[in-house]
Amino acid sequence: MTALVVAEHDNQSIKGSTLNTVTAAVECGKEVHVLVAGSNAGDAATAAAQIAGVSKVLHADGEQLAHGLAENVAAQVMAVAKNYTHILFPATAAGKNVAPRVAALLDVGQVSDIIRVESEDTFDRPIYAGNAIATVQSIDPIKVITVRTTGFDAAAASGGSASVEQVDAAGDSGLSSFVGAEIAKSDRPELTAAKIIVSGGRAMGSSEKFDEVLTPLADKLGAALGASRAAVDAGYAPNDWQVGQTGKIVAPELYIACGISGAIQHLAGMKDSKVIVAINKDAEAPIFSVADYGLEADLFNAVPELVAAL
Known part of the structure; x- marks a missing residue:
């Protein structure tokens, strides 16, 4: 068999x-x-x-x-x-x-x-x-x-x-046809294959802040960028960055969650990560329950400080 x-x-x-x-x-x-x-x-x-x-x-x-x-x-x-x-x-x-x-x-x-x-x-x-x-x-x-x-x-x-x-190749079913593809090109690792992922949540506030704060950290670490569904729905990040139950399931060596509260749908997509680091100013955020390392701080101060230290 x-x-x-x-x-x-x-x-x-x-x-x-x-x-x-x-x-x-x-x-x-x-x-x-x-x-x-x-x-x-x-x-x-x-x-x-x-x-x-x-x-x-x-x-x-x-x-x-x-x-x-x-x-x-x-x-x-x-x-x-x-x-x-x-x-x-x-x-x-x-x-x-x-x-x-x-x-x-x-x-x-x-x-x-x-x-x-x-x-x-x-x-x-x-x-x-x-x-x-x-x-x-x-x-x-x-x-x-x-x-x-x-x-x-x-x-x-x-x-x-x-x-x-x-x-022998099976014949064309005739049920569908290929029209075209728009493929986003990036120098970053593909999200599901990345060893390090830096993710942002709704707390980022805007796509400009998302890029301004998280991109330098991802560049330093050679990481892929991810996002919570809330951040994607708000237009802060593209759909293919979404991590979670309705997005991509990932398990990198290191997952850094910035401004992500930790809704159950998001945790379902990343809790198998080897090491989880959470940065959030809300001490009661559910993300801290699965994090290996938690930093209770304003991400807009903490992340630039982390980039400077790296």
Whole structure:
């Protein structure tokens, strides 16, 4: 019995979320295959073959797979699904777009956002914004799973020697088409892959203050910038910086929360960080309950002082 990991990639390289998903697949106690569905994605398939723990890479290549349209990727997964007992996706925007379609086509229940593998059919997943953990058992013959990547260590990106097998690309579903993409370019690390994150909340007051106060600290630390939902909703930061239950789930080595009160939805997205530093002038702010280090101070004084000290 074998597990299939549906790789997230950019047609040239494998994204880090795939490495965490491979670890979850290995813990299912199965042989692990990886599906790379893309266009001119030979480099990505070669990279997938080097991941430790992977025994085979299925490479499907076709123009209709170039942009990862969910309907076409789901059709590609369905073309090989009968050979697997477990089909795993990273619980990213892309993975969560494809996995429910595959589960529906297979007529099975999806097991979402797992953080631990108890056995080949039993998994732990957070509920109530991470305040409780549910243990879920699936009796479906094929288990469709999304993996919360912060719950698993990344598999080694090198050291493997999997074979690469070409498979026929599924035809275009005709249900959707790629129109265009507007991609924000930044010299900073991608939020979900960053080792250090500096985040700001509603207390920043404006986008100008957000940039003026937090950007120098992020520059000093080589950090990514994040924000609470309140800061994003107020227009202080772009949507792709949002950390939390309705944003991105992160677990960096260091998370610095500036002017973030610590609403339950935000904590759900960052409380697995290795070290959490909170700066807030409200001594009763919930963020202090999860912080390893807390500074009760006005962030507009404390952060510039910290930058100067660095």
